[in-house]
Amino acid sequence: MKVYDAMLKRRSVRKYTDKPIDKEHVELLLKAAMAAPSGHNLRPWSFLVVDDRETLDELSEVHKYAKMLKGAPLCIAVCGESYSEGRYQTLWDQDCAAATENILLQATELGIGTVWLGIYPSEANRTRTKKVLDLPDHITPYALISLGYPAEEKEPRTQYDESKIHHNKWGNKY
Numbered sequence: 001m002k003v004y005d006a007m008l009k010r011r012s013v014r015k016y017t018d019k020p021i022d023k024e025h026v027e028l029l030l031k032a033a034m035a036a037p038s039g040h041n042l043r044p045w046s047f048l049v050v051d052d053r054e055t056l057d058e059l060s061e062v063h064k065y066a067k068m069l070k071g072a073p074l075c076i077a078v079c080g081e082s083y084s085e086g087r088y089q090t091l092w093d094q095d096c097a098a099a100t101e102n103i104l105l106q107a108t109e110l111g112i113g114t115v116w117l118g119i120y121p122s123e124a125n126r127t128r129t130k131k132v133l134d135l136p137d138h139i140t141p142y143a144l145i146s147l148g149y150p151a152e153e154k155e156p157r158t159q160y161d162e163s164k165i166h167h168n169k170w171g172n173k174y
């Protein structure tokens with residue numbers, strides 16, 4: 001699959017079949033995540049793979065837009081190490097965003113449906129997620145990714161909007 005096709009095909013899929021996701025596919029998703037660009041190449045990220053039904057159900061309650069995790073066979077929690085390291089300040093949230101999108105695109109190629117569930121920066125969301133996942137203090141949950149084989153179809157699309165593009169200086173048409 002071409003990258004552009006994967007980007008259009010990637011849609012938020014919130015209904016899944018019961019079929020579990022193979023471990024080798026999960027490993028490929030994690031390799032895709034850790035191929036992402038990272039500020040100063042610090043890679044201040046960790047990935048928690050959740051396939052325990054009880055924990056998935058608990059995660060589905062961390063906020064009101066996470067309900068699809070109740071029907072999902074897998075969740076990957078993308079977490080950041082939210083402290084400065086050496087002389088560099090980590091750009092950990094941006095690094096985690098890049099890793100998250102890589103997982104979504106690789107999953108698309110594998111025929112796996114996903115949803116990006118925002119956790120950071122909301123303090124309430126972070127606190128609830130940390131509690132469910134037993135995260136240590138220096139680890140901040142950035143996003144949850146709900147994954148499963150699709151039980152709904154979404155049309156591929158871009159949402160291209162010419163009005164969002166400027167040329168050389170703000171306000172000039174490209």
Ligand SMILES: Cc1cc2nc3c(=O)[nH]c(=O)nc-3n(C[C@H](O)[C@H](O)[C@H](O)COP(=O)(O)O)c2cc1C
Pocket residue numbers: 010011012013065066115116117118154
């Ligand atoms: C930062 C971020 C947070 C999101 N959080 C949620 C969420 O909590 N629950 C949810 O159902 N979808 C969530 N989404 C998915 C968006 O609703 C979805 O990407 C958007 O409606 C566009 O639809 P598409 O993904 O099918 O292209 C989130 C997406 C992003 C990028």
